[in-house]
Amino acid sequence: MSLIQLSTHLWVYEDTCNVYILKSGNQCLLIDTGSGAVVQHLADMGIKQVEWVLHTHHHRDQCWGTALVQTAGAKVAVPQYERHLFAETEAHWQTRRIYDNYNDTNTVFALSENVSVDAVLEDYGTFTWKEYEFRIIPAKGHTYGMVSLIAYVDGKRVAFTGDLMSRGGKLYQLHAMEFGYGDLLGVEFTMQSILALKKENVETAYPSHGAPITEVKADISALESRLEAVASLGGNRTSGKAGDGRAEAKLLRESRLQRITEHLLWAGPYTCSNFYIVLSGHGHAMLIDYGLASEGHLHVAPDHGSMKALRFVEHHLDQLRDDYEVRDIELVVPTHVHDDHVCGIPYLQQHYNTQCWALDCVAQVIADPSAWASTPCCYDKAIKVQRILRDGEAFHWRGFDFEIHYAPGQTEYHSVIVGNIDGKRVLFSGDNLFLFNPQAGGIEREIAIQTTVMRNSFQLEMHRRCASVMSALTPDLICPGHGELIAMDQSRTAEYIDYIERKEKILRDLVGEPADHFIDLFWARMLPYVSTAHPNDEVRYTIRIRNNLERTATYSARLLPPSGWITSCETESVTLRRGEHSELLLRAIAPSEEEPRRLITAEVLIDDVSQGPICEALISVVPH
Structure with missing residues (x-):
């Protein structure tokens, strides 16, 4: 300084x-x-x-x-x-x-x-x-x-x-x-x-x-x-005027399930968040995601702030039973962590004894949402994950073969699932791909684009990885998390990759270098984000750090607790090479009396230069 x-x-x-x-x-x-x-x-x-x-x-x-x-x-x-x-x-x-x-x-x-x-x-x-x-x-x-x-x-x-x-x-x-x-x-x-x-x-x-x-x-x-x-670029609302995305559907009644192929169903584009059903043909079903019935349930309008949390209402399961003779919803595999895609899973587990399998990074968030609540759109109910899958892992369900791949696009905690169903190579892409007409850059048609949400831990490499995964998997059909199905071929894949490269160039030019240092909101994250303690308890926090710099750097952190808390003020440090990540453990002692929700922060330093108290968490002190 x-x-x-x-x-x-x-x-x-x-x-x-x-x-x-x-x-x-x-x-x-x-x-x-x-x-x-x-x-x-x-x-x-x-x-x-x-x-x-x-x-x-x-x-x-x-x-x-x-x-x-x-x-x-x-x-x-x-x-x-x-x-x-x-x-x-x-x-x-x-x-x-x-x-x-x-x-x-x-x-x-x-x-x-x-x-x-x-x-x-x-x-x-x-x-x-x-x-x-x-x-x-x-x-x-x-x-x-x-x-x-x-x-x-x-x-x-x-x-x-x-x-x-x-x-x-x-x-x-x-x-x-x-x-x-x-x-x-x-x-x-x-x-x-x-x-x-x-x-x-x-x-x-x-x-x-x-x-x-x-x-x-x-x-x-x-x-x-x-x-x-x-x-x-399109795909993100950049002004007070809405873009040319798909029109909102105002449906008073539940949409009807539609066949994609003999063994694959969906609820059509007018659910809030698409979910898909693979049928065994013998009364069993596997779901990819299960979230909200319609956009009206999302509550992003002015009433949103008055709601405590998202309220799930059961939908489409009667149709599965009555029209497709499904008696056993055996398995659900979420593509990513967002509440509008997973909020129905606790209901399935409670009422249908449905198992949940998920990619490791998705599983850690949905199983412990209070720890990860700094990530947008966490569902407040914990989801039990019976099988944790790894990047690239193959899994089998009742005659169908699938692979799951890490594809951190719209959020860092995201997968895509690819399977061969009725002679088609089908990829369930979650919130990664949408059809959109940018009406700019010489493009006057719908192309497959990669969505961007900054607060979902966006880093430039995430979209590059999605492009690499998509190129390698060569699907015939994309089943997206929102909107219409997307038929894929080499030409559309090339347009998608070109869009990602063009987006990265524009975003990189907008900030200083190294770009991810100024783009990545969560290069330092404090866990758990929401917690409770009893009076005089020791509270432990993990500071997750990733080095977005173009050099080796030493990262240090110390807690800055509210008044009444006790901390040693000791600083923990770790040296990371470019692209590496690690964790620091910090401790504090809660006050002797109960307190309502308070903010506790951590100061982070890079090579002894303070970045300020950039990490935060919320904690309440409750009686024994």
Whole structure:
């Protein structure tokens, strides 16, 4: 961490974010605080008092040291639309939805404990301190309520832009563009914000991460082009206008099961999440997925936040019995972990004694959803997995041969299942493939595309692996998790692979290098995510780390528990080569009295450089 003078009265302290120090006499104003370590260096600059802290946005790397700065007498001003994530963040964590969660806004990086707020930074208002007047403009994109602060400093018109963009016309983090599940609405928001910034005619923009932006208009123009390229990919909603995906079906009655082949059925494209039935011909059935009956059950609309968890309602099983003489639903194999595909499995196990077989990475999540609840769309009921399958493993069911393959596409915890059924090579692809007409890039027809959800642990290699698996398996027919069946041939497979390569090039160009370091939301993950403890219990957490850098690096972590908890403050470390992953074990002692749900965080360091308290988990202390 270093202190750099930018102009006569402006410095930057490089911490978990850039902390900007604006000096007037022996007093100063800070833009964001990082870890708060900046206060140790102010006396050397002749500063006796921090009068104000202005925050660009609410993320922990920006403000986890604010309480420390407040103890020295500083006042705090925060964005108007994020005040609750400072002053009422404990309530945010006590009430935040966990399961069946399709809200992908990155409020998961909010503070763990309340911070008192002295003023709000109102959109299009001003904040005056000493001889400086800050114009406040919305900078929606990286977060919903982020602001940019425009001021004259040492004769230049400058902007403090938070994480709106970084030098070279790049985004700081791609996953922050996701607001609703699978959309990229942040692309539209960011475009609006950078065009507004361009009108301000600032000479230099000071971002929260990275070097100052000195070619402001040129970098904004470069980012405009990159955002347009992302929107041209299609398949992700990048603006307030819905795309050209399949039309919503409004059916009042349960859809009828349809034959694909003699021994293979599905419920048609108007179920919420396709499930498939393999028939033995002798009264037995094997299901691939079993989730929701219709899209109305998904509750991603405004009522979603008021629901505690997804509610499964039994469907289509009467048809299996009455129309296809199925008496034994013997086996279900889920393609991936999402609740809309697995929420019917506990019902099958309870009422039909159905066995569940699953790929190892899928099994670990559905068997222990509370541990993995930071992953979107976890179902809140644990599913017992009777057989754990490995990548590439063959399995047999009543005359049919199948293989299961790891295919981390829409989510990291995903498989595809291929089998030979009635003379066809059929691949059950889960949420990986959809037909879509991008209507861009010279394409005016439906092609097979790979869906992207940033919060599903997206990494660039995931889609490359899917393309490799698809190319190797050469299916005749794709049975997708949503939408119509997809007939496959070499031409359509080539289009699919080309789409993935084009997408990777566009996304890689949008962020810095190494790209996955700025794309992968879960390069550090804390397990278990949701847990309970008794007073004075020892609580253990595992920090899972993967090295996305292009070099060997040492990763360290330490717990930052809420007040009343006891921790040794010891740091655990591991050295990882490029692409390697490992785990760190951390411990804390719960307080002596019960507590409602609280946030506990872990600070992660790379080669002794703090990245801030980027990992989080939720814990309640309950009586014995």
